[in-house]
Amino acid sequence: MKWTMRIVLTLGISVAMVICLSLLPQMDRSTGLHAPSNWSSNRAGQLTNENVVDLLVQVPLQLRIRKVELSHSRMSLDLSLPKNADSVSVYRDLYTLAQTMLSKTKNVDQVWVRVIDYSGSKESASTQLVLAMVAERENGKDMEKNASDLSLIQLEQQLQNRFRLTYTSRWQQKYPL
Structure with missing residues (x-):
């Protein structure tokens, strides 16, 4: 019984971690960390190797x-x-x-x-x-x-x-x- 509970608990934690990690890229996009700067506007943007x-x-x-x-x-x-x-x-x-x-x-x-x-x-x-x-x-x-x-x-x-x-x-x- 104890082994079954440990396996279920380990499986539950693993599934929760997979779900959290899969949501990270969406959270990153929503905060705009990798959003390209809009160079057509008059505002100054952060220049990086990517943009x-x-x-x-x-x-x-x-x-x-x-x-x-x-x-x-x-x-x-x-x-x-x-x-x-x-x-x-x-x-x-x-x-x-x-x-x-x-x-x-x-x-x-x-x-x-x-x-x-x-x-x-x-x-x-x-x-x-x-x-x-x-x-x-x-x-x-x-x-x-x-x-x-x-x-x-x-x-x-x-x-x-x-x-x-x-x-x-x-x-x-x-x-x-």
Whole structure:
């Protein structure tokens, strides 16, 4: 009799645990822990490795994104510079990336962007850094204007006044003053 009671009690506890564990994913969804942020709204959302693509596909860029890394409060992006890109396109993409990442996210405090010339080759030895930018949240607080509304000179001034830009000799060869 005692063995029968122990088996029934063990079976009852096991069934209760299975039911509780099967309800956990539904409870997680209802609390919104894994709910994707609505990037179309004007509210800032928490950027994670799971939803970074959802935000980046909405950013209108002319340069191609080659690499993205999100670590703690820093986002690093590598952009590929096509042969026919002009300086306006580069500045517009840098401005748009900084504006989007700093205004639509809560947790990204720095945006590091490298513009790299791959010269049409697959080898890493032929890649050359053209331009680098470090954008910090505190300097990008009031970036209200759209990049498409700004001229080349305004874009360049906005970026140079707000963020750290590093030009290489490759930039000066491609876009002489």
